[in-house]
Amino acid sequence: MKILVCISHVPDTTSKINFTDGDSKFDTNGVQFVINPNDEFGLTRAMWFKEKQGATVDIINVGGPETEPTLRKALAIGADTAIRINTAPKDGFQVAKELAKVASEGNYDLIICGRESIDYNGGMVPGILAGMLKANFINTCIGLEIEGDKATAIREIDGGKETLTASLPLVIGGQKGLVEESDLKIPNMRGIMQARKKPLNVVEPTGAEAATNAVKFEKPAPKGEVKLVDPENLDQLIDLLHNEAKVI
Amino acid sequence: MSVLVYTESEDGKFKKGALEAASYAKGIAEAMSTSLTAITFNAQDTSELGTYGVDKVLSVSNDKLKNFNAEAYADAIKQAAEKEASKVVVLDQSANGKYIAPLVAFNLEAGYASNVVALPESTSPFQVKRTAFTNKAFNFTEITTDVKVIGLSKNAFGLKESESAATVEAFEPQLSAEDFTVNVDSVDKAKDKVTIADAEIVVSGGRGLKGPENWGMIEEMADILGAATACSKPVSDMGWRPHSEHVGQTGKPVASNLYIAVGISGAIQHLAGINAAKTKVVINNDPEAPFFKAADYGVVGDAFEVVPKLNEKLKEFKAKNA
Numbered sequence A: 001m002k003i004l005v006c007i008s009h010v011p012d013t014t015s016k017i018n019f020t021d022g023d024s025k026f027d028t029n030g031v032q033f034v035i036n037p038n039d040e041f042g043l044t045r046a047m048w049f050k051e052k053q054g055a056t057v058d059i060i061n062v063g064g065p066e067t068e069p070t071l072r073k074a075l076a077i078g079a080d081t082a083i084r085i086n087t088a089p090k091d092g093f094q095v096a097k098e099l100a101k102v103a104s105e106g107n108y109d110l111i112i113c114g115r116e117s118i119d120y121n122g123g124m125v126p127g128i129l130a131g132m133l134k135a136n137f138i139n140t141c142i143g144l145e146i147e148g149d150k151a152t153a154i155r156e157i158d159g160g161k162e163t164l165t166a167s168l169p170l171v172i173g174g175q176k177g178l179v180e181e182s183d184l185k186i187p188n189m190r191g192i193m194q195a196r197k198k199p200l201n202v203v204e205p206t207g208a209e210a211a212t213n214a215v216k217f218e219k220p221a222p223k224g225e226v227k228l229v230d231p232e233n234l235d236q237l238i239d240l241l242h243n244e245a246k247v248i
Numbered sequence B: 001m002s003v004l005v006y007t008e009s010e011d012g013k014f015k016k017g018a019l020e021a022a023s024y025a026k027g028i029a030e031a032m033s034t035s036l037t038a039i040t041f042n043a044q045d046t047s048e049l050g051t052y053g054v055d056k057v058l059s060v061s062n063d064k065l066k067n068f069n070a071e072a073y074a075d076a077i078k079q080a081a082e083k084e085a086s087k088v089v090v091l092d093q094s095a096n097g098k099y100i101a102p103l104v105a106f107n108l109e110a111g112y113a114s115n116v117v118a119l120p121e122s123t124s125p126f127q128v129k130r131t132a133f134t135n136k137a138f139n140f141t142e143i144t145t146d147v148k149v150i151g152l153s154k155n156a157f158g159l160k161e162s163e164s165a166a167t168v169e170a171f172e173p174q175l176s177a178e179d180f181t182v183n184v185d186s187v188d189k190a191k192d193k194v195t196i197a198d199a200e201i202v203v204s205g206g207r208g209l210k211g212p213e214n215w216g217m218i219e220e221m222a223d224i225l226g227a228a229t230a231c232s233k234p235v236s237d238m239g240w241r242p243h244s245e246h247v248g249q250t251g252k253p254v255a256s257n258l259y260i261a262v263g264i265s266g267a268i269q270h271l272a273g274i275n276a277a278k279t280k281v282v283i284n285n286d287p288e289a290p291f292f293k294a295a296d297y298g299v300v301g302d303a304f305e306v307v308p309k310l311n312e313k314l315k316e317f318k319a320k321n322a
Helices: A035-051 A064-078 A092-106 A125-133 A189-199 A234-244 B016-031 B070-083 B095-107 B216-225 B235-236 B268-274 B303-320
Strands: A002-006 A008-012 A031-035 A056-062 A081-084 A110-113 A136-147 A150-156 A160-167 A170-176 A198-201 A213-216 B002-006 B035-041 B056-060 B086-092 B111-114 B124-132 B137-143 B148-152 B167-170 B184-187 B201-205 B228-231 B258-262 B280-286 B299-302
Touching: A002 A035, A002 A092, A002 A125, A002 B148, A002 B268, A008 A064, A031 A064, A035 A064, A035 A081, A035 A110, A035 A136, A035 A170, A056 A064, A056 A092, A064 A189, A064 A198, A064 B268, A081 A092, A092 A125, A092 B111, A110 A125, A125 A136, A136 A160, A136 B070, A136 B095, A136 B184, A150 A170, A150 B095, A150 B184, A170 B002, A213 B056, A213 B111, A213 B124, A234 B280, A234 B299, A234 B303, B002 B070, B002 B095, B016 B070, B016 B086, B016 B148, B016 B216, B070 B086, B070 B095, B095 B111, B095 B148, B111 B137, B111 B228, B111 B268, B201 B299, B216 B228, B216 B258, B216 B303, B280 B303
Parallel strands: A002 A056, A002 A110, A056 A081, A081 A198, A110 A170, A136 A170, B002 B035, B002 B086, B035 B056, B056 B167, B086 B148, B111 B148, B201 B228, B201 B258, B258 B280, B280 B299
Antiparallel strands: A008 A031, A136 A150, A150 A160, A160 B184, A213 B137, B111 B124, B124 B137
């Protein structure tokens, strides 16, 4: 089984979010970048398929050279080969188009993406990529088993979950639940040393165009001061929720 | 030209998110001086849609579509959009809406903006405001394709009535075997339980509750308020509560009218996920907990004393205001 894991290079979840150039660009100054958490759950599941079912695992990112440390980390976790498509994408549509070319040439059985990146939250790459590849697609995937060319997946739905079956090739939009948080691997020294020697192939882009354009950013208005209620006077809280906030 | 909205139904009835999406799509239709068409799948009574501005309903009745099927729904929506010459397609951001929106975008070669929170700033160029960085920022996105797909954030726009008399037309999309290659084997869904996605009120517990055996008072509060229960990430990681209750950056987003956090300190990742809730209440014994900076109302006190008392008072309030 050939697996491709799509890796987004995103600011650490604790990052302070600021913008530069007249609020038109994300300010990367002082920001630590990591593997997108939704992708990391998928990568770890891919490692399970590698260990238990002999899968090969390639990872891919569409981005500039600054994303290579993130790809090396994924290699240190255990992926076999990294591919970087050398362009700074403007939106998920462009990312999906660039991925589609490499993915179709690679004849992958399973393509694992995160349900969304935690930076732009576009939530479109896995679905559009599946469409382009004419592959099956399962989103918000929280469980995945593969037997032969059949996949059994669990999808999170509003208020529950459902079990689906589909044949390969399959694209998933994964998230926590694919593996537990405690199963996530921290690269060890051996993995880090090996990762230095693993291939990281840089591929030139096809020149696919974006369908959207992020014009500018804005930070939420600062929050007003919290109103504290005395624990001995909870009637006041109910009064505030009923008469002021009008939410009960 | 028209605007098309996918109005999701469950057991034949429209979900609130669907009616919000219709209200919003009507706003776009008005801005573009055109009409609003809705597509429904196996909905029983479509007259409600007129109340939220729908001019025409394309009603699909098909036994094969009884279970949600992303590929088939997306194909049908594409065909509806082509039939109606729709330039804008609106979906709400339910789990199913998020599943089909990128497929619809692919089918229509349309740019897709998710998590949109307001009517377009302008329709030419077509620019919308959406959340990004998991609610830590807003992003103004211009969609440059001829057809645009919009995913409307929950509870961002609200319901707006604008009486139209919706005409109903039976619509039979041409579906092929290729639309049915992903199949649902079983659905595991709690009946009669409010979901985090659809809840007006969410009551959430954190590590401050010390153990899963102490969740009775959280569930009781949720019962009294007709709320959904949720939890912080450490709580789900420790297995005190199921993952499906985890709200935050890597869990579920919350956009309810009221969010009550009990024993949750308010890590930046948690706050990002619940930031879209309109009113936030925190109950925590540590006055330095970061949540107090993000909340509208706060009670500094021991949850084990405050919550049972509050529950009694909420019961009295509900009895009086029933």
